[in-house]
Amino acid sequence: MNRRSFVSSAGLGLVGAAAATKFSSGRALGANERIVCGFIGVGGMGRANLRDFLKSKDVDVAAICDVWQPNVDRAIQMTQGKAAGYTDFREVIDRQDIDVVIIATPDHWHGYMTILACQAGKDIYVEKPLAHNIHEGRSMVAAARKHNRVVQVGTQQRSGRHYQEVVDFIQSGKLGKITRAATWNFQNESPHGMGNLPDCEPPSGLDYDMWLGPAPERPFNPNRFIFNFRYFWDYAGGYATDWGVHHIDTVQWAMNVRAPQKVSAHGGKYYIQDNRETPDTLEVIYEYPNFMLTYSNRILNANPLNGRSYGIAFYGTDATLVVDRQGYEVLPETHGTFETLRPFYERDLEAAKLGRSVYPWGSERDVWTGRTEKVQGNRSEQHLAHVLNFLECVKNRQRPASDVEIAHYSTTTTHLANIAFWTGRTIHWDPGKEQIKDDAEAANYLRREHRKPWVVA
Numbered sequence: 001m002n003r004r005s006f007v008s009s010a011g012l013g014l015v016g017a018a019a020a021t022k023f024s025s026g027r028a029l030g031a032n033e034r035i036v037c038g039f040i041g042v043g044g045m046g047r048a049n050l051r052d053f054l055k056s057k058d059v060d061v062a063a064i065c066d067v068w069q070p071n072v073d074r075a076i077q078m079t080q081g082k083a084a085g086y087t088d089f090r091e092v093i094d095r096q097d098i099d100v101v102i103i104a105t106p107d108h109w110h111g112y113m114t115i116l117a118c119q120a121g122k123d124i125y126v127e128k129p130l131a132h133n134i135h136e137g138r139s140m141v142a143a144a145r146k147h148n149r150v151v152q153v154g155t156q157q158r159s160g161r162h163y164q165e166v167v168d169f170i171q172s173g174k175l176g177k178i179t180r181a182a183t184w185n186f187q188n189e190s191p192h193g194m195g196n197l198p199d200c201e202p203p204s205g206l207d208y209d210m211w212l213g214p215a216p217e218r219p220f221n222p223n224r225f226i227f228n229f230r231y232f233w234d235y236a237g238g239y240a241t242d243w244g245v246h247h248i249d250t251v252q253w254a255m256n257v258r259a260p261q262k263v264s265a266h267g268g269k270y271y272i273q274d275n276r277e278t279p280d281t282l283e284v285i286y287e288y289p290n291f292m293l294t295y296s297n298r299i300l301n302a303n304p305l306n307g308r309s310y311g312i313a314f315y316g317t318d319a320t321l322v323v324d325r326q327g328y329e330v331l332p333e334t335h336g337t338f339e340t341l342r343p344f345y346e347r348d349l350e351a352a353k354l355g356r357s358v359y360p361w362g363s364e365r366d367v368w369t370g371r372t373e374k375v376q377g378n379r380s381e382q383h384l385a386h387v388l389n390f391l392e393c394v395k396n397r398q399r400p401a402s403d404v405e406i407a408h409y410s411t412t413t414t415h416l417a418n419i420a421f422w423t424g425r426t427i428h429w430d431p432g433k434e435q436i437k438d439d440a441e442a443a444n445y446l447r448r449e450h451r452k453p454w455v456v457a
């Protein structure tokens, strides 16, 4: 199949294509090799990605694609007018000189575009959450493996130095046994949120049909468009997947697990006065074999937890660790620590000397009492490091920090929260088969209908 027929048939479904770029062979390439990039979707995050890719001396940005012309223009300006503009992403994927595509469209497009780019022999940096649903995520992993592509996903905490420290700290056992972790996002959008804008004609300069792509056809509504698409099920999964995936990715990484066994979710759209579909108040409970994790989201009250409006807390028997993008701190356990247990400890020592049995907390107990200082992090450091990690992997053909399969597991966990929310039932998950156990109705939510021709097989 030649390149032209590949593009023209791409719209009929995902098709195979001859691998074409200089990185397609799977050979590691020299450190000085230039990487030619095409950006697909250059709204808020697409331009943040572009900013950091442009900081690499190895990168040439050849193409900018968006279905909304003002965003194309803005991004081309960032390249000092060097990149060519496109509205059809297939033309970018079709360019043989482009090695890498960076996808930052709304979630409902990630699957189709990533798979097509894999088939065309591109390496890919695609935004989180990996996919709009679990089936698409698995298909993306399969395509990346089949075509030997480097696929990095935008869960950039994996490249953040202080997050890496946190994971080492937890895995070293210094917090003791962790049976509970909590994650959260709190803010106050009361009462009007994003408002209740009526449907209208799409703005000029927008190819609305290409914005919708695989999602169902419906009249244009400004609230479903830039940024706020997150709060509509056709395109995304609300806070549970949008922010949840960052947190859950870090927890699964630190706790060295891939998936929960059970998930339940509670909440609703109780009061926010806008036309979003996703809840304003949500509580998710994830049960893993040896610990429990919650995700809490409220958008009608911003009272923070541990001084943070968003973050993660790991609760160990010996200490608590709290982390967000600005840094982390370890809070010593103040009840039942070494100090308060000293009398028992000394008695245990005496008992042990006399050969008597000791109390359960025993003389071997080693409670972390030391560190309470805050370690500073830097959110932009995390993102740039993530971009550089990807570019390095494009050259050395190693798996990147947020490899597509890792991100598939983190994203899957967050989709299970929404499935539990929609069904109102506890979801029992079989991670090996990637199936929901004994609940045919819930299993329907593992995939969705795609509007033709944008079908992910």
Ligand SMILES: NC(=O)c1ccc[n+]([C@@H]2O[C@H](COP(=O)([O-])OP(=O)(O)OC[C@H]3O[C@@H](n4cnc5c(N)ncnc54)[C@H](O)[C@@H]3O)[C@@H](O)[C@H]2O)c1
Pocket: 040, 041, 042, 043, 044, 045, 046, 065, 066, 067, 068, 071, 087, 089, 104, 105, 106, 107, 109, 127, 128, 129, 154, 155, 156, 210, 211, 212, 213, 225, 226, 227, 228, 242
């Ligand atoms: N890694 C992070 O921390 C982070 C932060 C914010 C957003 N994101 C992710 O980035 C993605 C985009 O979010 P955003 O906030 O930038 O949204 P946005 O609405 O600002 O940008 C999305 C852009 O994609 C364009 N688009 C839609 N369909 C397209 C198509 N077929 N071809 C080309 N362009 C198309 C839109 O016109 C828009 O300009 C989401 O998946 C989001 O979850 C990640």
